[in-house]
Amino acid sequence: MAPHLGDWRGRYRGAAIAVVRPASTAEVAAVVRACAEAGVPMVPQGGNTSLCGAATPGPDALSVVISLSRLKRVRAIDAANNTITAEAGCVLQTLQEAAAQAGRLFPLSLAAEGSCQIGGNLSTNAGGVQVLRYGNARELTLGLEVVLASGEVWDGLRGLRKDNTGYDLKHLFIGAEGTLGIITAAVLKLFPLPRATATAWLAIASPAVAVRLLGDLQASFGSLLTACELISDLALGLVRKHLPGSSPTLSPSSWHLLIEVSGGDDAQAGQQALEAFLAEALENGTVNDAVLAQSNEQARRLWALRENIGEAQKIEGLSIKHDVSVPISRIAEFVERADRQLAQAFPDIRIVTFGHIGDGNLHYNQSKAEAGDNAAFIAAQSAVNRIVHDLVHQLGGSISAEHGIGQLKREELLRYKSPVEIEMMRAIKRTFDPQGLMNPGKLL
Ligand SMILES: Cc1cc2nc3c(=O)[nH]c(=O)nc-3n(C[C@H](O)[C@H](O)[C@H](O)COP(=O)(O)OP(=O)(O)OC[C@H]3O[C@@H](n4cnc5c(N)ncnc54)[C@H](O)[C@@H]3O)c2cc1C
Structure with a gap:
């Protein structure tokens, strides 16, 4: 067990x-x-x-x-309808591979994709690195099959893009963290497999520059911009320290941006368009340096730097994690003010910032000082949370952008949601799970 x-x-x-x-x-x-x-x-x-x-x-x-790990079949792929029907225990990567074999893309993608399962992804409304273009798990779901708290089965496995027949019940189970019922299967959206992908790593001066570049990239590439990931130098340093592998050589910089543009038929044209964009950004000084991947292998190695941050931070030791979102226009202000307030209150704390800035979502994590004491660090957790979450709230943001609430943030949820909102959530919980047996102690 x-x-x-x-x-x-x-x-x-x-x-x-x-x-x-x-x-x-x-x-x-x-x-x-x-x-x-x-x-x-x-x-x-x-x-x-x-x-x-x-x-x-x-x-x-x-x-x-x-x-749910034995409930893992891909039940059907309907290529004409661009849908896949998979059971909850299907590992995300297996589902992506099944879609690719059918010549389609299932775009949900996150660093844990080799072990997380689609039922878990839907129950947490997972985000990941391609939300910018394709949306999060909720937006990728057309239908669900759910075992209710009574043991009854709701067959809502519809593959429809239009269905206005009353309350859209599937959305209650998505992001519910297993507190309302057990998802056993889902109908998910598929997309054409992009034929061309261009990936680049940029050295930039600040989160403010990252936000400006995001706007410029969207103006130039529209919906072809698939990913835009901000990485602080401290976050990159942890990956280099703990998972050195064959990391590419990159210019030293306080901040980095990993971007991906995909779509279109002509790989060379996509690469050239991104190259032209970067040449201009280098010329006008928005970008200090840039590496444009010349092969799939180079792109994979650049992505590995981003995707290994969580693992590297875990190896480094204890951390206090904040998975927050703010309006994209306020990201730079958030980082600047939160950094300043934390540095004043906890001068030795190390701030490890990275995340999906295209979605306004930052993983704003703290690692203890290298020589610091674990117990003192953990004792500071609620004071650190207060600084970060109060600021997020003030800026109109969310204390959980994509990871959910679980048992970690229950108290924080009560603090920042209005009593009206909490009572609506409790009313839903009472209706679907009157005995309170579904994943008690989580979320609410
Ligand atoms: C290295 C790393 C990187 C990550 N990156 C991201 C990221 O970029 N974006 C992101 O959103 N998350 C990320 N995560 C968090 C995590 O991978 C996601 O929350 C994922 O969706 C959880 O899936 P799981 O199958 O592991 O679910 P679990 O951890 O097993 O469960 C998560 C929740 O869902 C419930 N649940 C699970 N299966 C079902 C089911 N069939 N029916 C009802 N309830 C169910 C559980 O009770 C629990 O409340 C990352 C995690 C790691 C370790």
Whole structure:
């Protein structure tokens, strides 16, 4: 049972009566019915890559962990309808590969894609690196199959892009973190496979420059701009320190931007268009240096630098994580003010900033001072949260852009959402899960 009782970050360890691994929707329904009859709490679990302890059972050994990992078939691909129907336990990368084999793109993409599962992705409304162009998990979902808290099965597996027949119930289960029911399958949108992709790594002076470049890139490339990732030098330094591999040589810079443009038929034309854009940006001084990937392998190596930041920060030691979003127009102000306030209150703290600035989403994390003490660092967590989250709130942002609430941010949620909003959420919870057995202690 051990791998199912702890979280990816090593922050939470729970206990459970049992871990069950149903292999079909009917088996999930049977397990849920048995638990409902016996009044036993249930913790749905996908790939267990949650960064906020959402899939880890509580410490009391009263619940059953329901792992979806055996429910993993791709049920159908409808190429003409551009849809794929997959079961909840299908690993994201497997789903992407199945789509590619059919000549289609499933665009949800995140660093945990080799282990996270589509059911977990939908339950957290996962974002990732291509939201800018294709939207997050919610926007990629057309239909769901869900086992309700009673054990009844709701078959909402519709592959429709238009369906105005009342409340759109699937959206309640997306982002619900397993607190309303168990997703067992989904109909997801597919897109044409881009034939040409151009990737570049830019050395820039500040987040303000990154936001300006984002606007310029959107003006030049429109929806062909697929990704725009901001990386601080400290974040890059952790990857170089802990996962050196074969990282490409890049100019020293305080900030970096990883961009990807994809689409069109002609790979050479795409590469040339990006090259021309970068030449002008270098000329007018917006960009200090740029590396344009010359092959898929070079692009992969540039992406590895971005995708390994989470892993590198984990190896570095304890961290306090903030997955925040603010309006894109306020990103630079957020970074400048939060950096200043944290430096005043905690002069030794190291600020590791990176994220999806095309979506206004930053991972604004803190690592303890190299020689610092773990206990003192963790004791500072709520004071650090207060500085960061108060500022986010003041700027009209969100304290959880894409990772969810889990058990990590429950108190923070209560602090920043209005009583009216919390009561609407509780009313939904009471309606769908009157016994309060679905993933208790998470989200609400
Ligand atoms: C290195 C790394 C990078 C990451 N990058 C990103 C990123 O870029 N963007 C992003 O959004 N997230 C990111 N994450 C967070 C995480 O990968 C996502 O939240 C992912 O969607 C979780 O999927 P999972 O299958 O691991 O779900 P789990 O962690 O197993 O579960 C997450 C939540 O969903 C519930 N759940 C799981 N399956 C079901 C189901 N079938 N029905 C109902 N509830 C269910 C669980 O109870 C829990 O509340 C990253 C994580 C890591 C470790």
